[in-house]
Amino acid sequence: MANDRYDFKTGTPDTSVNVESGLYFGADSQSDADPAPRPLSALAEALRAREETLTNKTIDVIERPAGNLIVPDVQGTIATVEQLIGAALTIPDFTQAGTGAITRTWQAKARDTISAWDFIPVGTNTSAVNCASYIQAAATAAAGKRLYIPAGTYLINSAITLSSDTEVCGDGSGTIIKLNAADISGFLATSKTGVVVRSLKILSVISGTAAYTGGVQFESCTYCDASDIECVGMSWAGIYLNNTNNSRVSRCRFTGWLGSAGDRADIMLFNESNYNLVTENLCYGGGEFGIMIMDPYTPATPTGNVVIGNQVGEHTAYGIAIYTSTGYDTQTIIANNKVRDILGTYLSGASGAGIFVQSGGGTVVTGNSVSNCCRSTSNFETLGIAGISATVGEYGSALAPPIVISNNHVNAARGAGIFATASNKSVVIESNTVRSTGTTAIRGEAIIASNVQAAKIRGNIVYHDNANYYAVRVTAVTTDYSYNEVSGNSIHSSNGGGLLINKSGGSTGTYYGLVSGNTIWLANASNFGINLDGAHYLRAHGNSVVGSGPALYASGCLGGRWTGNTFVSSYGTYNIIWTGTSTGTIVDESNLLSGIIQNDGGVIISQYANAAPVAGTRAVGDRVIQSVPVAGSPKGWRCTVAGTPGTWVSEGNL
Secondary structure, three states, X not given: OEOOEEXXXXXXXXXXXXXXXXXXXXXXXXXXXOOOOEEHHHHHHHHHHHHHHOOOXXXXXXXXXXXXXXXXXXXXXXXXXXXXHOOXXXXXXXXXXXXXXXXXXXXXXXXXXXXXXXXXXOOOOOXXXXXXXXHHHHHHHOOOOXXXXXXEEEEEOOOEEOOOOOEEEEOHHHEEEEEOOOOOOOEEEEOOEOOEEEEEEEEEXXXXXXXXXXXXXXXXXXXXEEEEEXXXXXXXXXXXXXXXXXXXXXXXXXXXXXXXXXXXXXXXXXXXXXXXXXXXXXXXXXXXXXXXXXXXXXXXXXXXXXXXXXXXXXXXXEEEEEEOOOOOOOOOEEEOOEEEOXXXXXXXXXXXXXXXXXXXXXXXXXXXXXXXXXXXOOOOOXXXXXXXXXXXXXXXXXXXXXXXXXXXXXXXXXXXXXXXXXXXXXXXXXXXXXEEOOOOOOOOOOEEEEEEOOOEEEOOEEEEEEEEEEEEEEEEOOOOOOOOEEEOOEEEEXXXXXXXXXXXXXXXXXXXXXXXXXXXXXXXXXXXXXXXXXXXXXXXEOOEEEEOOOOEEEEOOOOOXXXXXXXXXXXXXXXXXXXXXXXXXXXXXXXXXXXXXEEOOOOEEEXXXXXXXXXXXXXXXXXXXXXXXXXXXXXXXXXXXXXXXXXXXXXXXX
């Protein structure tokens, strides 16, 4: 056995390892003939002889704990080895596994991804030195490729501009881009396509005062993506899309807002930003808005955006909002989001909605969970503030598409649950579950549809506990032909009234509405199960009101038709009241009318009983049909003179 391993660091043979003398290396000959084999010990002797001439050309080898060898300076090392062995070295080419793979150089392979550290001088304290120029150089070189920013903190004093088809990625929250100047964006792409920024953290430490900046800002871009980004301490927007289309913001997190600029948002879609997807974000920035789609009071029409599956926490104005000043079809979907704890301190207290829609129509709000909003709201009326608020604005001469509010779960501890006002247009409020639990003298309905035409309030489940308000209120327009429908709702009112329908501006005009299939349980004797004011030409059928309060109050309701309703109440005095001018309204015998009736509005009421009324106020034409027919007994009775209880005449005996 021979000591055939040479220690280049000490200049002595390595006696710790013995190598079999039968191992050989090639001769120095450069001829084509096979070289004579030589033992490795001879190689050691040859290298020892060369050592004196190889000053400053030793191989610097660092050993990791796992045993892998790292050569810091590859080119220098290759040159040194070449001098040691007296021959040129060639790094083998790279061939990817898989059929059809081509062969490339390792240098070409390594340049597929550019690292920020390729441009940051060695020894730079990146957390204390402005790295904007270094990262910008890396981003410029990475145009059309991937820029990798390894874990660490990188101070920047100006935005990093990006080229089309460029991906910027980091090591998650371990990669921190620290904004050290006021009113700057972190990453900026202008008029680009295919830009991706992902898997890093953007931290602002300087409070700004200007709008129109963001941790990531896409200006007039298409097919861009911001995902898995944590934004902390932003001044105006976390992710900002302006005039940007067909892009995505996903799985980002926002906390700890700084700055004093107005209309701050975790995610802002601005101007003509169309067909973008905002999904699976955690919005806890604490500024005015969690997610905002806005035109800046210009003819811009942001269209077709989808906001789905986000979580939004405490903000001062709105959780999620679409705020436009132009009447148009937004084609926007706000779905399956969870919104809570919106304060309402913004706009002098005229804010606080979990979801707020101001548009021409066409917005669908569905499957959302909204709770504990309007916590500090003081003005509920100006913008119709509630857990979910919607306004259909003007839409030119065309019929506006409705706003659809469906399948949401709203827990309103303060203010209304759902508030929709439509400026003589339609809304659909359908299949929602609303709890109105506030007991203070503020806006406290579970559902409000105000100034609506052709509205549909259907299939909602309502739990109401506010003695000052009705569970559901529908206000028709002053013009003719409202055609509003309130049907299939289940209302449990432990305090306050059940259903209120009235006309704004008085009782003139026509209504042509439908109230059907509603089930109302009423526990408060101080309010009515159904209250109608100026609801002309109403079709009411299949409704059921049961409880301790009076079942029905109808004032000035001309030309109605009532069939198949059930009004049962333990209320001691008048349980059913028709008053005002209500001529032409017919209540037929298919209705179950329990309790004392007041009819001084000219309604014609037919009902079953075994005797003429001895209490209540009745109108001429009222009829009682014998409910216990016996030969020789009256077939029924008719009221011939109005009064209390009126004059009743037998229709003849059986």
